[in-house]
Amino acid sequence: MTWYALLIGAVAAERLAELTVARRNTRWSMARGGTETGRGHYPALVALHMGLLVGCLVEVRVAGRPFIPGVGWPMLALVVAAQGLRWWCIGTLGRQWNTRVIVVPGLPTVTKGPYRILRHPNYLAVVVEGAALPLVHGAWLTAAAFTVCNAGLLAVRVRSEEAALSAAARQAPPSDERLAARQGDAGRAPPR
Template sequence: MNTRRFTALIAVVAAERVLELMVSNRNLRWSEAHGGKEFGAGHYPVMVALHSALLAGSLLEARRRRPRPVFGWAMAAVVLAAQGLRWWCIRTLGRQWNTRVVVVPGAARVVDGPYRRLPHPNYVAVVAEGAALPLVGGAWITAVVFTLANAALLRTRIRVENEALQGLT
């Protein structure tokens, strides 16, 4: 994939992130109005920075190094599949979906859609996209750095979510 197309892909993913944040903020307001409590707020700024760095790092590395993409179109297909899974998760969770960990008292734990088979399917999408997106443009250093940093962050995030959700049925 050439640099212009890769830049367009990064722009589309960035726009998708803005849309996610809009949905998340709407859901956060609803959750707060229904007594929702946030857990693990301390790691949220790190998560935002890491995901922003993924987009910026992918673009900068691809432009600077002009590496030759390996499996670029295959990785683009992984990115597209990850987006599909992410939005399936968002749709399944409805108002309970958020980029933060917010639990509404009395809300039932969602076990439909992709949650029927996986406890944290959204993170499957995050991991797949985080590894594949930089590789579309040949930015393998960004892919490796994001994957390692994301693994550490997800350990914390999943622990926080599991602890927060223990009270739900």
């Protein structure tokens, strides 16, 4: 159990690192006219993620959940992979990454890194970690509760994020390519 508590502590420390990055990115975004949407669900999101960490420790301790190597080690590998994906997302988005939904006017939607493959890869990391972290040490009730609650919150979060991105795209000035397509032949350079 001691090593599991250390793992949960490491994940908690990682969350604090995320919040530090998010606060810095929030200041940067707001200084550039960023607008936040979806504030209403954010406290529930924070509570759910804190509850995941606490639930992992409490369930293992109170219910005496054993470490089962055939399940625990693969789940630990998934937790590590989820962390890798999360930090790949953070690195790819750079200053645009946040734990809140903040859109800065004029910035393009990121379509590189993991965003080439998935529209919301960070949420895949959250889903995988939320199921795998408790199962490292057999906390299946915590895994199930987090998964159900997270599904509801993610539905709200993704809708909020998609609405913010759509609104920003409508307000963004057209790119040269889209402008040329809209103008037809008048927007093309004359032949030489």
